[in-house]
Amino acid sequence: MTENFETNAIRIQSERSHFDEHSTPLYLTSSFVFQDAEDMRASFAEEKQKNLYSRFSNPNVNEFTEKIVKMEGAEAGYSFATGMAAIYSTFAALLNSGDHILSCQSVFGSTHTLFTKYFPKWNIETTYFKADETDIEKYIKPNTKILYLETPTNPAIEVLDLEVMGEISKKHNLIFVVDNCFATPYLQQPIKYGADLVVHSATKLIDGQGRVLGGVTVGKADLIHEIYFFARNTGPAMSPFNAWILSKSLETLAIRVEKHCENAQKVAEFLETHPNVSLVKYPFLKSHPNYEIAKKQMKLGGNIVAFEVKGGIEAGRNFLNNIKMCSLSANLGDTRTIVTHPASTTHSKLSDDERNEVGITAGLVRCSVGLENVEDIICDLKQALD
Structure with a gap:
């Protein structure tokens, strides 16, 4: 496809069916069929790319995800039922007991609750830094695994320097995760500044009309692979209908x-x-x-x-x-x-x-x-x- 944002938003589409439809149809199916035993075996072994079950993947969800991947300049992505499902699944897939998160303290209220109420149950610790702090390296520990932030922040509209944060993450071998919900990929692409993963609540500007819920995480393929397997087994999948709405929303x-x-x-x-x-x-x-x-x-x-x-x-x-x-x-x-x-x-x-x-x-x-x-x-x- 082209490198032009607006064209990709409109022209990235699922493969047309034998009906030659102009606009992608809804694929409201829970499962998909296989041609024979070998086709089924190879599909489950991931030797071929094929939709198996809509909790794993679906043509509508795939189309929406592919658009966000292209818009953000990412390698791969996975879409979720909500923005908070994307945030939770991203952290849960990548963190182990004993790991440490370094996060800007200006985060969405539910994200703060994850960090302070639920993750400590699994011995995952979070340290906060202020949005205007210049020396955040002093908070990095041997077990720090993720650097997380929103910019602009919710709701105080602070702006953090993505380039500086990207350099710190690279220096200390941290996974750099950015919530890009307020900016959307049209205004800002954190991956250009060193982000490994970018998270969105698609419920917000991506939908833009207050209709459906959705979330998406895009970034490095190896990290997305871990997130995909976590989500595949825990079930926070985006519905095909919501994905269809959101993909249409991206066109405008x-x-x-x-x-x-x-x-x-x-x-x-x-x-x-x-x-x-x-x-x-x-x-x-x-x-x-x-x-x-x-x-x-x-x-x-x-x-x-x-x-x-x-x-x-x-x-x-x-x-x-x-x-x-x-x-x-x-x-x-x-x-x-x-x-x-x-x-x-x-x-x-x-x-x-x-x-x-x-x-x-x-x-x-x-x-x-x-x-x-x-x-x-x-x-x-x-x-x-x-």
């Missing part, structure tokens, strides 16, 4: 994300001028502390804007209560603009100290800027802030 990813970013830039610039907002975080605002890093590794700034409403937790809740058009939802990356108050919702299970450590202050609002007319988005935010 570039033009959607371009518009998301254009709207988000204008929303961020407006918020900087509002007297009831004390702080705005958006990667392509010059006021962002990591603006130059963002410009180096991202094509545009993404669709997520974080801002601090003056007046603390009650002011944040009051802001949500006064919203009229924008949605109050746990999702992001939708065509519809969504606002959330992390301190009382997505990150409410963290202590005050834990939230403050990762930049989730009492009045912080996360705005996933949608595709409505940007003046209508700004009008709604303004009346709620006023």
Whole structure:
């Protein structure tokens, strides 16, 4: 295929059937048949590539995965039922009891729960570093196996230097895993900067319309092979229907994300001028502390804007209560603009100290800027802030 992102998103398709369909059909089947005993034996022995069972692989899932692999510049991939299934399976497949994870502390709430509540049961330890720390090598131990981060982070929109992190990972022989959900492969390809694996919640911008759940991990073939066998035996597979939806969504990813970013830039610039907002975080605002890093590794700034409403937790809740058009939802990356108050919702299970450590202050609002007319988005935010 071509090296052009938009063309691959549209033209990578499953092989046509004898019906010569233009658009890939749905393959709603749990299993596949074999021509004879030898065909069945060779397929299960992996001497030939063939779909065996939809928990392992399926034409719709394969098509979606192949697109993400190509978009991210990866060697192989595997798709999952959800983004968290992708994150959990990636770690569970590659880690053993006694291993150590080094992670940026600004991670999604459920990922934090994995690291702090569940992995310790299996003697897997996690050490956190702050997003703005420059010397993270001091946290590396002899048993450190994975370096993990999100950039931009959720929900404080911090930006980490992928090139620096890639160099550290290579120096210490660590598996470098990046959650690229907020940027999508259209805005950022972490593998170019040394990432071994890239994880997405396809539920977000990749779907882009709040319809289905999905996750995907892509990267080095040998690592994906381990993840595939873990997932094949534990069952967190993506459904063919969801894969079909997500593959169609990728056809419009570039033009959607371009518009998301254009709207988000204008929303961020407006918020900087509002007297009831004390702080705005958006990667392509010059006021962002990591603006130059963002410009180096991202094509545009993404669709997520974080801002601090003056007046603390009650002011944040009051802001949500006064919203009229924008949605109050746990999702992001939708065509519809969504606002959330992390301190009382997505990150409410963290202590005050834990939230403050990762930049989730009492009045912080996360705005996933949608595709409505940007003046209508700004009008709604303004009346709620006023």
